[in-house]
Amino acid sequence: MRVAISTGGGDCPGLNGVIRAAVLRGILEYGWEMVGITDGLEGLISGQGLVPLTVDDVRDIHGQGGTILGTTNRGNPFRYRVRDGGQWVEQDISGHVIHNARSAGIDAVIFVGGDGTQEIAWRLAGLGLQVVGVPKTIDNDLLATDYTFGFDSAVETVVEALDKLRTTARSHDRTMLLEVMGRHAGWIALHSGIAGGADVVVLPEIPYDPEVIHRHLQARRESGIAYNIVVVAEGAFSRSGSASILQQAGTGTVARLGGAGDELARQLSALGDYELRVTVLGHLQRGGTPSSTDRVLATRFGAAAVGLVANGQFGRMVCLRGDTIESVPMADVAGRQKHIGLDSQLLQTARSVGICLGDERVD
Amino acid sequence: MRVAISTGGGDCPGLNGVIRAAVLRGILEYGWEMVGITDGLEGLISGQGLVPLTVDDVRDIHGQGGTILGTTNRGNPFRYRVRDGGQWVEQDISGHVIHNARSAGIDAVIFVGGDGTQEIAWRLAGLGLQVVGVPKTIDNDLLATDYTFGFDSAVETVVEALDKLRTTARSHDRTMLLEVMGRHAGWIALHSGIAGGADVVVLPEIPYDPEVIHRHLQARRESGIAYNIVVVAEGAFSRSGSASILQQAGTGTVARLGGAGDELARQLSALGDYELRVTVLGHLQRGGTPSSTDRVLATRFGAAAVGLVANGQFGRMVCLRGDTIESVPMADVAGRQKHIGLDSQLLQTARSVGICLGDERVD
Amino acid sequence: MRVAISTGGGDCPGLNGVIRAAVLRGILEYGWEMVGITDGLEGLISGQGLVPLTVDDVRDIHGQGGTILGTTNRGNPFRYRVRDGGQWVEQDISGHVIHNARSAGIDAVIFVGGDGTQEIAWRLAGLGLQVVGVPKTIDNDLLATDYTFGFDSAVETVVEALDKLRTTARSHDRTMLLEVMGRHAGWIALHSGIAGGADVVVLPEIPYDPEVIHRHLQARRESGIAYNIVVVAEGAFSRSGSASILQQAGTGTVARLGGAGDELARQLSALGDYELRVTVLGHLQRGGTPSSTDRVLATRFGAAAVGLVANGQFGRMVCLRGDTIESVPMADVAGRQKHIGLDSQLLQTARSVGICLGDERVD
Amino acid sequence: MRVAISTGGGDCPGLNGVIRAAVLRGILEYGWEMVGITDGLEGLISGQGLVPLTVDDVRDIHGQGGTILGTTNRGNPFRYRVRDGGQWVEQDISGHVIHNARSAGIDAVIFVGGDGTQEIAWRLAGLGLQVVGVPKTIDNDLLATDYTFGFDSAVETVVEALDKLRTTARSHDRTMLLEVMGRHAGWIALHSGIAGGADVVVLPEIPYDPEVIHRHLQARRESGIAYNIVVVAEGAFSRSGSASILQQAGTGTVARLGGAGDELARQLSALGDYELRVTVLGHLQRGGTPSSTDRVLATRFGAAAVGLVANGQFGRMVCLRGDTIESVPMADVAGRQKHIGLDSQLLQTARSVGICLGDERVD
Secondary structure, eight states: OEEEEEEOSSOOTTHHHHHHHHHHHHHHTTOOEEEEESTTTHHHHHSOOEEEOOTTTTTTOTTOSSOTTOOOSOOOGGGEEEEETTEEEEEOOHHHHHHHHHHTTOOEEEEEEOHHHHHHHHHHHHTTOOEEEEEOOTTOOBTTOSOOTTHHHHHHHHHHHHHHHHHHHHHHTOEEEEEESOSSOOHHHHHHHHHTTOSEEEBTTBOBOHHHHHHHHHHHHHTTOOOEEEEEETTOOBTTSOOOHHHHHHHTSSOOOOOHHHHHHHHHHHHSOOOEEEEEOGGGGTOSOOOHHHHHHHHHHHHHHHHHHHTTOTTEEEEEETTEEEEEEGGGTTTOBOOOOTTOHHHHHHHHTTOBOSSSSOO | OEEEEEEOSSOOTTHHHHHHHHHHIIIIITOOEEEEESTTTHHHHHSOOEEEOOTTTTTTOTTOSSOTTOOOSOOOGGGEEEEETTEEEEEOOHHHHHHHHHHTTOOEEEEEEOHHHHHHHHHHHHTTOOEEEEEOOTTOOBTTOSOOTTHHHHHHHHHHHHHHHHHHHHHHTOEEEEEESOSSOOHHHHHHHHHTTOSEEEBTTBOBOHHHHHHHHHHHHHTTOOOEEEEEETTOOBTTSOOOHHHHHHTTSSOOOOOHHHHHHHHHHHHSOOOEEEEEOGGGGTOSOOOHHHHHHHHHHHHHHHHHHHTTOTTEEEEEETTEEEEEEGGGTTTOBOOOOTTOHHHHHHHHTTOBOSSSSOO | OEEEEEEOSSOOTTHHHHHHHHHHHHHHTTOOEEEEESTTTHHHHHSOOEEEOOTTTTTTOTTOSSOTTOOOSOOOGGGEEEEETTEEEEEOOHHHHHHHHHHTTOOEEEEEEOHHHHHHHHHHHHTTOOEEEEEOOTTOOBTTOSOOTTHHHHHHHHHHHHHHHHHHHHHHTOEEEEEESOSSOOHHHHHHHHHTTOSEEEBTTBOBOHHHHHHHHHHHHHTTOOOEEEEEETTOOBTTSOOOHHHHHHTTSSOOOOOHHHHHHHHHHHHSOOOEEEEEOGGGGTOSSOOHHHHHHHHHHHHHHHHHHHTTOTTEEEEEETTEEEEEEGGGTTTOBOOOOTTOHHHHHHHHTTOBOSSSSOO | OEEEEEEOSSOOTTHHHHHHHHHHHHHHTTOOEEEEESTTTHHHHHSOOEEEOOTTTTTTOTTOSSOTTOOOSOOOGGGEEEEETTEEEEEOOHHHHHHHHHHTTOOEEEEEEOHHHHHHHHHHHHTTOOEEEEEOOTTOOBTTOSOOTTHHHHHHHHHHHHHHHHHHHHHHTOEEEEEESOSSOOHHHHHHHHHTTOSEEEBTTBOBOHHHHHHHHHHHHHTTOOOEEEEEETTOOBTTSOOOHHHHHHTTSSOOOOOHHHHHHHHHHHHSOOOEEEEEOGGGGTOSSOOHHHHHHHHHHHHHHHHHHHTTOTTEEEEEETTEEEEEEGGGTTTOBOOOOTTOHHHHHHHHTTOBOSSSSOO
16 A cells, blocks of 8 residues: 655644654554655656655654645646746646556545645545545634644744733833734634733634724723733724725735734724834744644644545545544535634633723623 | 632642633623632631732733642641641631631632542532632543643643653663653643654553563664653553552652652663663643643633623533533532543554553554 | 832843842842832833832842833933923923932932933933943844843744744745844844854845845755745845835835835845745844843843942943953943944854855855 | 764754754865764764765754764773673774774864863874864863853753742742752853742852751741742752762762752751752753754854864864854863852852852851
C-alpha cells in the first residue's frame, strides 16, 4: 500500500504533527509506504515532487511550524493557471493529476487543507482517486468539526500580543486596537478577546456601531479608566452600510487604505479624543511552534486519517466532536462555514463580563 | 445581594480568571456586592478575611497565576485542626462558619476548588449555606467535567520542558525521564507525551513492566536512535507489585527515596546501559500565567457560577460538556475521579503513533 | 530625605524594575521616604500626582511591563501646552514645577527617561532641583551607555516574530519583510537580524539600494532557496534620494502611505517576482514582561541612581560601561545618539555570515 | 582549505549558532570546505564521523538547542577509556587523533567547548594540530571571557521558573527553594535571583549561615509577608563545615541524599515553621531554543573563530571583552575559573535591594 499526503492552503501550526502521525501510524501499524506530495498538489502535477516519508523524515517535526511538504494557495487542478501565449488561462488538468497518481502507484491520498482543498479532493475522488481529508483552517470556521488545529496557537499568539499591548495601554492611557485574523468568522477575535481581557471585540458576525463603542469607552473613562484594549477581526465592519474597506477591496473597486482596525480607529477618532494605536498581527498568527493543544489534535487527526484509509472509508474527512475524533463525508464540508451564533453561550459570556461587542444591546 | 468567593486547595492557573469573571458579572449584570474570602475558608473562620471585590480589584488579574484571595490545603471546617493544650486535635467548626457567613450578610458562596472543596461546600449547604461550585483540578481528573482550567497550562509547561530536554537528549544520546503531576490519573502525562513526541509514557492507569519499556528502547537503538524521551506520571507504578515508593511513602511506612521517575530510572539501569537523567517538574506545573484556553474556560466558569446564583440553582457545580458550560449537583462530584479508559481513543492514538505505554500489548 | 521618581517618554520593559530597585534601596539601605510622580511630570505639575512608594507598593512588579507610575510623551515644562482661549499655546512652567517640588518637600528627583527627559531634568537642575538620571531608550541609541534596558526585550520580541515568520516563509516560498523599531539607529534591526538569521537587514545608518537586495535574493533563488527573511528598521531608506515616506511624513508634508517595510516591498515588487508579505511589529516591541537581561540592568540602574543621590552626585546619569555601572554628566547625553559604526565589528559579523545590508559592498 | 568543527562537553543553547556562523563564513567569505566531527572527538577517533557541512546543512539551525554534531562528556584522547580484557583502562590515543586528522586532510579544527575541551585542544596543538577555540560554559565561569553563550538562556529559563513559583508562593504563603546550576560559581543564581526578585540567593562563593537566612525570612514574616523565593546554586554550602552533601558525594564517600536545595530546606525546617518546597531545574537549563542574546554571541564567536583560522592565529580562543570579540591564548584558559568577587558591584546591588546572601553582613 502506497499512501500519499498533501498539505494545501495557508500554513498553520500543527501541519507537521498531522504528517508525522500519519507517517508513523501508516508505517508502524500498517507497514505501508508513505510519500509526501510537495507544495500542495504541485509535486504531483509536475510529477517531480513525490518524496518518501520515513520514520526518520518525520522525527521531531511535531514542534515545528509550517509544513515540511510545502504548501501553496494556488494550484486547483480543475482551474489550473497556465501560460498560453502571452496570457494566463485556466485549464482543467485533473485527469493529468489522476494519471500521475496512478503512474506513481499511489493507492490513496490524505488531503490536509481547508474547504477549498477538501472540495478539490472530493472532485478528484469523483474521478476515481481514493482520498481522505484532514480539516485545516486557522480561523476555526469549518462547520464539520468543533475545532481545527492551529486555532489554539493563533489565539495564544494574539493573547500574548494583547498582554504586551496592555502594559503600554496602561502606562500611556492609550486605546490599543489589535486587528486579528477572521475574514468571515470571529472565533479568533472572540476567544482571544475573552482570554486577553479586551474591553471591546468586533466580529464579522455582528456589524458594529462606532457610537456604541464610543459610549462604552466613555463610560470607562468616566469611571476613571482611560486605557482600552480593542480586538478587531479583519472581517468586522460597521453597520452604516459602508462595509469594511478591506472587504470592498476584495471586489477590486476600492483601493485598500487599511484594514478593519484602521477603519475603526478612524471612526473612533471622529467621535472623541482618543490616543489610538493600531497593530496588525497578520502572518504572526500562522507561524511558530504549535501549542500543546494543537499538537495533540494534529496527532489525533493524522492518525485518524490513516485509520480511514485502512478501513477503506474514502471520501470522508476526520473531525472533532466533543472529545472524540469522528469523520464526515467530504461533501458535507464544502462551502459551509461555522459562524458564531448570535445567541451562543460564548457571546453571552463575553457580554456578561462587560465586553462591548459594538451592537445596541444594553451591555 | 452579597456574594462571596472562596478558592481552596492547590493553586492552579486560571483561578484569578474565575474570580474576575464572577466579580464582573455579579457587579455589572446583577449589581451585587462581591466579596472575597481569603485563604480558602480561613478568612471566614477567623472573621478577619472578608475583602471587598470591586471592578478595580479584579482589573487585569486574568493573566496572573495563583489566586489573589490566597488558598490553603488545610482548613476543612468539619475536621478543623486546633491546638488543645499540648497537641493538635480536630474539631467540627462548621456551625461557626455558617454563623460567621450569616453575620457577614453573605447570601451565597461560590466555592472554587477540587473534590475536597466541593464536598465541604456540599456539607455546608446541608447546614443552610447557599453555595455553588466551580471545579478545579490541575490533573483534570474530575468526572463531572470534560476539562478543568489549569490543565492546559500545566500540559503546556510540560511540553516546553520536553522540547528543552529533547535537544539535550539528541545531542548527548541520552534517555531523559520527566516526572509530571498525576497521582491518580495520567491526563497530564498522556496529553503532554503525545504533544511532546515522547517515546514512552507511563500512567497510573496502566501498571508498567520495565522489561517492556526496555525492549522498546532497545528496538529504537537498533534502528539507530540512541536518545529517548520518557514521561512518567508521579502515580505510575510497575506491575511487579511493588507500588511506587512515592505512594507507599504516603502511608508513612517507607522513607521517601525518590518518586516514580527515579524508580523507573533505577529499573531501566538494571536492565541495560542507559545514560539516564531524571527531571521532576513539580510545582512549575502549577504556576505562571494561564494559557489562553484556560483563561477562556476560567472566564466561562466564573460567569456561569454567577448565573447559578442568580437563578437560585444552589448546590450545583458548573462543568464543561463538549463546548457547553452546564451544571451538575455537587453531590455527584465527590469521590468520583475521571481516569483514562484503557480503550479510550486517546490511548489508542498514542499507541498508534508508536508510544510505548509499558504494558504487554504489541506496540 | 524625600526622593521622588519620574518615568517619562515611551514605555519600555524594565521601567518597573528601576522603580522597584530605587525604592527598595532608598528605604532599606538609607531609610528615605520614596514617592512617585505620576504620568511623567504631570503629577508634579498638577500637584495631585505624588504617590508614596513603599516596599509593599513595589513588591513583585519587576516582571511587569510598562510603568506603575504612568508616563507620557507630552509635558515638557519648558514648553508646556496649555489652552489659551480657543487655541493651544506653549508656556514655560518650569518655575511652577520647581515650586511644587519644594512645597512637597522633595529633596531629589530620579528621572528615568530618554534624551528628551534627561535634557528637561538637566534644565530643571539649572533652576536648583537636585536631579539624577536613568537612561531609557528601547532603541539603544544613547551614546552615554553601552546598553539600555528594554532593548534586549524588544530584540527578543522581534526574534520570536522572525522565528514565526520563518516557518511560513519556508512553507510558502515567501519573502517576509518585518519592520522593526529604530528611527535613527538600527540596533534592534541588526541584533535581531543576526539572532533571527535574516537574509537582509536594512538600517538607518546605511542607505540601501533595492537593486543590491534584489540581486542578493536572486542569487539565493538560483541556489535553490526561494524564501527570504528581511528585517527593515523603520528609519531605513533607499539611497535614491527618496527618503522613507515615513520620515517625510514626520515633516507633515506627505500623507503616510506606509512605512519603510512597505516601501522596500514596493521597490522589490518592481524589480522581480516576489511573494512578499510585510509585517509591522510596532508597539508589540515596547510591551510585555522584560527579559532577564533587562531586569538585571534595570535593577542595577535603579540601585545606582539611589547611590548617586546618596553621594550627592546630582546632575549625573547612570550608565553601563562594559559590565560596570558608572555615571556621566547629564549634559553629555543630550542630542548625542549612538549609531552603528560602518566599520563596527557587529556589522562585519553580519556581512561575514552572508547578511545583505543593501549596500554595494561585495557581500 | 579544509576546516573541521567539534563540539565537546555538556550541551548549551547557542552551539548550533556557532556551527552555523563558522560554516557560513568559512564557505561564503573564504571558500573553504567545512566539515563537522560528530560526538565531540569520537567521529575523528573512529574515523567514521566526519560529515560535510554545507550552507544547506546549517540553514535555520540557529534557533535549535543542542548541537547538530552531537557531543559527549567522555573522550579525552589523552586518557581515552578502552576495554582491555575484562576491565576499562585509560590510553593516550592522541597520536591516533592527529593521524586521523591528517589522513582526512583537515587543515584546522575549531574546538567549541569548556576548559576541559580547550585543554585537550591545546595539547593537540602541541602535537602539531592547528586549532582555535570557542569557549562554552553555561555557568559563565570561564575567566577568559566576559560572557559565554548559553548563560543568558539558562538565566532566562530560571527566571521563567521563578515567575511561576512566585505565583504559587504568594497564593499559599510558601517558601519556594529553586536549585539552579553553578557548581563552582554562582553566576546563574545571582543573575536569576536579581532578575527574578529572589529574597535569598546562596552561592558557592559565599558559605551561608542558615541562621542568617532564617532571621531574614522571619523579619519578612514580621512585616506581613509570609512567602519567600530562595535561589540555591547547586554548589552552595553552609559554613558549618559540613560541605554540601552533593559535593561530598562527588568523593564517593557519602550516599547522595539530595542536593544543595534539599540541604538548605532541611536546615530551615530545623529552625522554624516553614512551608517549604524544593524544585531542581536540572537539565531544563541546558536545553531549548537560545535567547536572542545568546544567538548573537554564538554567531559572533563562530565567525570570529573562522577569522582566527584565516589569520593563522592558531592556539587562540575567541572571547568577549566589553562589547568586542577578541582572542586569548588557549593556554590562559585552562583551570582558571571566574568567580563572583565578594566586593563585586553585582553582589552589592543584590544586597542593596534587600537580597539576603546568607552571610553575616548586615543586610
